[in-house]
Amino acid sequence: MTMSRPIIGMTMGDGAGVGPEIIMKAMDDQAVYDNCRPFVIGDAKILERAGSVLQSKLTVRSISSPNEAQYVHGVVDCLDLNLLPADLPFGKVSAEAGHAAFMYLKKAIELANAGEIDAICTAPLNKEALHKGGHMYPGHTEILAELTGTKDFSMMLSAPKLKVIHVTTHVGIIDAVKMINPERVYKVIRLAHETLQKAGYDQPRIAVCGINPHAGENGLFGYGEEEEKVIPAVERAQKEGVQVVGPLPADTLFFRTTRGDFDIVVAMYHDQGHGPVKVLGLEAGVNITVGLPIIRTSVDHGTAFDIAGKGIADEQSMKEAIRQAIELAPKR
Template sequence: MSDRPVIGITMGDAAGVGPEIILKALREKRMVEQCRPLVIGDAAIMERADTFVKTGLQIKPVASVNEAEFKAGQVDVLDLNLLPADLPVGKVSAQAGDAAFRYLEKAIQLAMDQELDAICTAPLNKEALQKGGHRYPGHTEILADLTGTADYSMMLSAPKLKVIHVTTHVGLIDAVRMINPDRVYRVIRLAHDTLYRTGVEKPAIAVCGINPHAGENGLFGYGEEEEKVLPAVEKAQREGIDVQGPLPADTLFFRAVRGDFDMVVAMYHDQGHGPIKVLGLDAGVNITVGLPIIRTSVDHGTAFDIAGTGQADEKSMLEAIRQAVELAPKKC
């Protein structure tokens, strides 16, 4: 039996670039050498996508993980057969949004049943998802709900920088309201434990402030750093975690890229996403930590504007698959 992990790759929104970047990634010989990839989606959509990217890969529909052959030159697709092959490209569709949810739901079920060693997700479209009847802000919240996970966070990983978030897909005013010492502490703990499991013996963690200059001793804001962040940092320090903060976000990310810290704890979505994406949209990978299963993802959207043109860059998908392989449970 192969010791290469089985990686379930969800097709994402069929009207976007997901099918194209999956095919581009899987034509790389090293992907088949590193893992056994199984696309979870619609075989007809994958076949259409290959007319855009022209990889020459054979699309093989399968009904179960056991039917997959994992051969070079072939893409095994667990075919849920949810969409018409002529689904419009580059347009928001309730049908595609519902299908994207169903692909992920199936992948989670298989991972929980240990038929998959990890999940790697292509992008979905949040508007389409909600039009399809699924009231979630994004992948992270679906994964948490369907796995029954209360303590989780979004981590972004790029060369030289890792960022974990206290809040994610909420408005800024709501994010500040939601930040509290318990949540900040739990995210610090998740950051530490995640790094430790990947071999960092003494992780160095930095925590962003909420206000400019981390409040500058009350000059900015209404004492949010002292009320919401500092107690969490001090609690983690008492437990022996190497953590500093709250620190001014405007200089903190520079210091992290320089190598001063192994991970940054960001307070809200754009505070953490902005620096990662400055490093390059093709460099970042989204990892949901705290789940009972491994999940990685590209760190970009459905790119409806270039869907169907074959122009989408597969580098983030390649890195997401690579990190799924790296994080997957090792077989003896």
């Protein structure tokens, strides 16, 4: 039975943020080891520093490949890329921390592509630091897509009672409306359907948000975006047997979904989907990249530079991200 526990590679994220602390806090939980074989891809000395901030009893052990890991509670195995200085300042944007965060993720993707790990669970990176480090991506999702050669992907946020998948994410609102088209909406509906089916939903109930208030109210608001961009996609998916409805007014749809009317919401742009999930509590949400050939989950919060190094960051989102990685990982 123990051999069926998935191997989870956890990336340390930005070493100047709360990532190392929330990883050390999460790894202190015996239940994590009962359900998976976790190790960290990062810098051992930064994890050790986080441990001392937390007055943790855990030992950090440097390894050079996953097959050296022991996966025993009390010892945090770290695939040590040794990229950061031991005295990296807490809470400061730095090019070296941004570059290191990229390299941890790149290594994790290589291991996942080679079948050496079953899922990737990421601690937060800082976009400004990432860019300073020479990696011009909007975030984790786009790096994962490029390095796995994935064209159709989407960000899914999962919280208790609410799952949301996004048609567009890190772009301005005017650009988002331009980018929404029937093909993209259709692909995201299909991604929602297939992801939930893999997770055990027989016939997932999918609801699609409108772009405008009241989903345009039959042309009263907007310039016919719903008719042009959303309705053709919904009808196409319905013809294929997908249980999908919409476009529906976003102001009531999220409430209806938490009540149990639907299994997942297709949101049109970043804040339309992120706002409702974050109202449920930052510690509850998990960010999942769907459409990739590998499983990737993440905390749904940032690097929290303002509290880094204080030992007070909440690890619940990290633990939930690990739990969902275990749930979604292919079974060995």
